[in-house]
Amino acid sequence: MTLAEYRKDRPETDIHAGPETPREAGSHAHPGPLEYVRIGLVLAVITIFEVALYYMGLSHDLLVVFLILLSAIKFSLVVLWFMHLRFDNRLFSQLFVAGFLLAATLFLVALSTLGGKLV
């Protein structure tokens, strides 16, 4: 079966998709409002925890590790759930991850070669 034939004959699995809302190739149904509110609550709790950690008087290195870890979790939750990368076609993920990795590489190379300090 060719790719074009697959796209034409692919069974529709999204029960929420109406006849006027065509689906993207390789995408899955998005979560419902309750799921979004749950993620929002998790994000709120993490933010409160971050600020609490800041005032807890942890050792500097430990604080930095925790803060960056929590920030990465928040970043991932928003990108995967709210921006739907977890449910959409993988090409979107690949595009965004490529841009993000390029930016992270540029960031680390600039800091290491020009004598910058992250912490």
Add this chain to the structure above:
Amino acid sequence: MAVAGHSLETSTGLDNRKLLMWLFLASECLFFGSLIAAYLLYRDRPGPNGVPIPPFPQDRAVNGVQYKGLFDIPFTSVSAFVLLMSSVTMVLALASIQRGDRRGLQIWLFSTAVLGMLFLSGQAYEFTNFHHEGLSLSSNLFGTTFFVLTGFHGAHVTIGVLILLSLFATTLRGKIGKEDSLKIELAGLYWHFVDIVWIVIFTLIYLVQP
């Protein structure tokens, strides 16, 4: 033209507008990555005579003189929280229109715009405070890199708020239906990106200190 119940008829099977938005967001990663790197590189650089020039982001002593830091973490935490919650209202707006709920779309779109404006008000207040404390674009390299980074982020939020308000006005005229949910999704992608940039800025610029 798209066929009901099937993939979009483009060479990728994906909507080109959404693909373009993701490409744009990928390029924005480089833009903000460069600005954050510039801030981390230059925030502590001394002036031409080798002595650090106040004001500083945190409490600091220079040549026996104690300077009070500018950053107000509790205030910025509330701002960060407001922007984070605006992402929740934005995604609820999308969920509403995908269900065909126009009223829900209007409520959540407007809530998102209000939260965005609240964040911008906080930023304006912070910038004004810093200016009164002697920090400007040209006072020292901390000021230059800080205002350029957070100013560009604020400009992005402002553009986002304008997009949200124009979409809200369009919904009031009844011109957005379930079939237009991609417009809300694209606005949402942009808005969530602005939010994740602030997640990084809040941690690396405000909370993590040398």
